[in-house]
Amino acid sequence: MRQHRVTDTTTNSRRTVLTGFGVINPIGTGPDAFWQALLAGTPGVHTITQLNPQHLPSRMAGEVRNFSAKSLIEKSYRRTLNAMARTVEFGVIGCQFAMQDAGLTKGSVPSERIGVEFASVMGATELDDLGPASKHSIQKNGVEPDMAIWGREGLSQVPPLWMLKYLPNMPACHATILYDMKGPSNTQIPGDTAGGVAMGEAVRIIRRGAADVMLVGGSEAKIHPLSLSRFNLFASFSKRNDNPERAIRPFDRDRDGTAPGEGAAAFTLESLDHALARKAKIYAEVVSSASGVDRGLSGTGMARVIRNALAAAGIQPTDVDHVNVHGLGTVRGDAFEARAIAEVFGKSVPVYAPLAQFGNLGAASGLMEMACSVLALKHGLLPGTLNHTNPDPACPITVHTGAPRPVTKPYAVKMSYTELGQSSVVVIRRWSE
């Protein structure tokens, strides 16, 4: 008999709940503005404005407009902004939002009992950090760098803290310093599954007693000339440049690819005991998680991961209100997710693909998309998926579209995956006293 880490609902110290909520999203920042935009179906994917996109094959993205880290960051920490790329800024401010929303400040939890799990990637270098050194070191032919000049003179034109601006573990590092968090600190990097596995690991850490509170977040900022050039070369991006708001069409017959987004999502996760003792407001319970690999994206492997998560939660497919997918709007990816869902749930479960509204946030995608279900369970309403009009026989599932529908069951399932089939599933439950 396989052993699953079955949730022991009799022991509150082993149950984990979400108590703080921070989002920085193209369609809205903060739980209220974000929720209203989700309900209204506000489109967040537009033609890129942060840089000149004219040469990109795909010129659309979900951009966070008017974001000013300087005005948002804790004053005592403002001087450190010169060591933060945009993705790190999003991450740190997202963490601040979650902590504020949870009513937690530095010292309100004993420092050894609070830690961080962050979903992240290496940031792309800001062009101007390496521009002068590159210009100085290029050979006369304009093609190859002259390594002797780079080493002797170019290198000294690179900002001293250059590397620290981009390291994946910097959002977590800054968060630990800002809030004096001395419990475990880990940074997950497996692409779009990073948020799901970060949440899963945070749950494990609390269950094994290594912390009472974990800050769980993710951030990414790919609207960047180097990142977008790279992704346009290998990622499946939509070419519907004349209609950006309708570009991402999850599970639709006419889908032609996805678009990137940017931002951050962060939560505080607490043992139920701890949350009740301090009378924290509770958004939802994180019940279980599972991870695994579906080599070749057959769907069967992902279906197994979903079943493992349901088994660990001690529930049946019929207990699930909705499945929250990654729903990139790519031909291959959507069909893969649909096969997995169909195998476990048939066509009976409503499928919700919030990504169509704000793009793929990469390392932040798992937690951002999960945030939509957290709010749906809390408010008792599931918003509709944007841009799904013509069902595709290759995707034999029921996508929830149109007006919000009432939540009728207690559980939501969040799925994430990578191109190599790495899959992560998190099960959350509507909170009721």
Next chain:
Amino acid sequence: MRRRVVITGMGVVTPLGCTVDDLFTSQIEGRTAVGPITRFDARTFPTTFASEVVGFDLGRFVRDADHYKHCGLNTHFALAAGKAAMEDAGLLDPAKGDRTRMGVYLGSGEGSDEFPALVRGLAHASPKEGNGPVDSGEFIRVMLEWMDGPREGEQEMYTPAGHLAETFALDGPNQACQTACAASSQAIGEALDMIRWGDADVMVAGGSHSMIHPLGVSGFNRLTALSQRNESPRTASRPFDLNRDGFVIGEGAGLIVLEELEHAKKRGANIYAELTGYGTTADAYRMTDPHPEGRGAIRAIAEAIADAGLKPTDIGYINAHGTSTQANDSTETAAIKSVFGEGAKKVPISSSKSMLGHLIAAAGVVELVISIVAMRKGVVPPTINYETPDPVCDLDYVPNVAREVRFRHVLSNSFGFGGQNIALVASLFQK
């Protein structure tokens, strides 16, 4: 019920050899792999040397090396170490066992930018006069032409762990973390937890990293973290020596097969050691500097020993993080003294990095492998290049010559930029 976890396979790719035997023999003989950088022309860099893996051929490890031709060294090293570990554990055959209960947890580095193309694009899109901003539109136009799509796709950070799963049919939990120099130890510690509580029966865990490329060395040089003893690379890595001046950048990979005890017994697996303790804390202090009193390190070490159900006096050898930076070595010494008290002076401590250099995300796992072999053979590797004692580093660092020591429990430390502190305890297996 918390389950016991043993180590049943080990594989390494290191500057001192691509087998565990070669690596350990070099360590005992006190050989160093540090030499001039050959990967690119670094002759005018502040640091001109590194600890490189030379003569590496992926084709010796995997059947279809061409399938991975766009991947970076991170992935290549991980695949080679993974192959060795899986073979060693007798789990290479994908028909063996329930593969959905076997997973991957890799502490892996980032991919790298294609340096010549990046510099070319930036130079091209820079203003002709002065140091104004780079024209991003023009930069995009040329980079779309000058970069290689498949290569770029393989630089994404999820790929090394994904390729391990793909190649060795590991369909269970798949995670990857990057916590700088602590990453592979943290991966092993969290994988231990996953097996203990039933999320998997087997986890292939460890790390892989190479930063010996122009931007990696440039970045560390700008942070003044690397030794600049260019006149004598072979003596540059000198942990705990008074005249240490920074770490020596290395590269490589290590993967170990962690297995639930009953699972290992049932299939008659060879057991190298039991992984008994894990401690993980954050410094919450600064981006690069460790807390001067080692407050996070102290708790990580104490937690790992307690997690193993042991007392500090049970630890017979400490494989130190020992980077050869001023800050790390004094802090680590202070932390050991704080946890071990009077016993600190009695326990032999050595730094594998004195010979290997610093394998960054792969450092911890390779050092754990060395620790386990040392425990099984009853001989601990030295800290080489130890010449001048530092008054603040006043413990027994096994200077320059290996030593026979019998012990049952070993502590391996890993601390990373960003303040993550990891300690692992391994023990000789006892029924």
